[in-house]
Amino acid sequence: MRFVLEMRQAGVTDARALAALERTPRTHYAPEHLEGLALDDVGLPLPHAQTMTKPSLIGRMIAALAPEQSDVVLEVGAGSGFQAAAITSTASKVITLDRWNDLVVAARGRFGTARLMRTYAFTADGFDGWPDEAPYDRIIINASLEDFPAPLLEQLKPGGVIVAPLGDAQIQRLIRWRNGEREDLGPIRMQPLERGLGEAPRAA
Template identity: 45%
Template sequence: MTGPAAEGEEDDPAAGLAERKMRFLFALRSHGVTDARVLTAMERVDRGLFVRGVFSGRAYEDMPLPISCGQTISQPSVVGLMTQALRVGHRDTVLEVGTGSGYQAAILSQLARRVYTVDRWRRLVREAGDIFRSLGLVNVTAMTADGSFGLPDQAPFDRILVTAAAEDPPGPLMAQLKPGGIMVLPVGQSDHVQQLIRVTRTENGFDYEELRPVRFVPLVEGLGNE
């Protein structure tokens, strides 16, 4: 940002932060995030807490950013659109596959009764758990696990959100979805061609709906080394 507004931001850091957060919410709406509950949740959860190091100054920009273990924190508009597509109810139990920074799980915690989030990287689970505790998010449980197999001991789930791309919706996750439940995930056979889809479990099977092109890190089986 240039001109007098930028100078004002430099003179008053608090005002500059408020301006960046205002632009952040405007970007969400302009990209199609219109659900009032989702917008409120994203206003409450400060993305700046989940972006560290040299990229912390870009936390309120609508862009993905690198985090530990070679992973990324998704761009806010995609987080908002995925959350909106999930149609989370306040009594729902949600499974998130791919904790990453913890940002998406923190937003889900504002909307659902219970959130379980798993990641193959112990370091990411540990760092996200520290943030959850600092924010008092008592309805979030973070665990190190191979997310492609879900969490059978806690299943079934009302909602499942996958933040890494698989070639097809994983069978174990499909099986852990309640009748009437919804799963949102990116699918694609390469890093460059992926579709965000919504899967709804019906009495007769599953309905599939394509939502938009996306680009996510691949869903990898097994646990990481960190």
């Protein structure tokens, strides 16, 4: 209850996003030595200078994405797996990608422990998306970039939605794209999306 109240105070008012955050225990996805901070509205450090996004920002991203129960969702930037797990509670299937194989393996393990049978993590360059499961109803990018990558737009269903922070190191805006139209959802700040793989993929 305190967690949800804190999310409301941070500006997360979308009922679906709040329910998704409430149903997903952030402590399960936080680094073990930082579990005591898991219910606070702060970002947490992950390996490779990555960050577990603070929950109020995740709530804002999920609200912008507005997934439906029948949707297949592609997430770029798995991190700890927390956001993918939260989205799973509001969608049919979630594919999440990360360029760092060890983060992907760790996220898979957390999904398995949580018995999330419709959430899949793969090592990939986020700019390329994941064609094997395309087309997607919704695509969400957890890192900033100058514009939506063409491969991701190509993997989106007609009428589908893609959400991402667009801009440069100084100014970023959360943009929702649908049917060629862009909706500006306000200022945001996230790390830039990096190209390529962080390391060679290995079997889990």
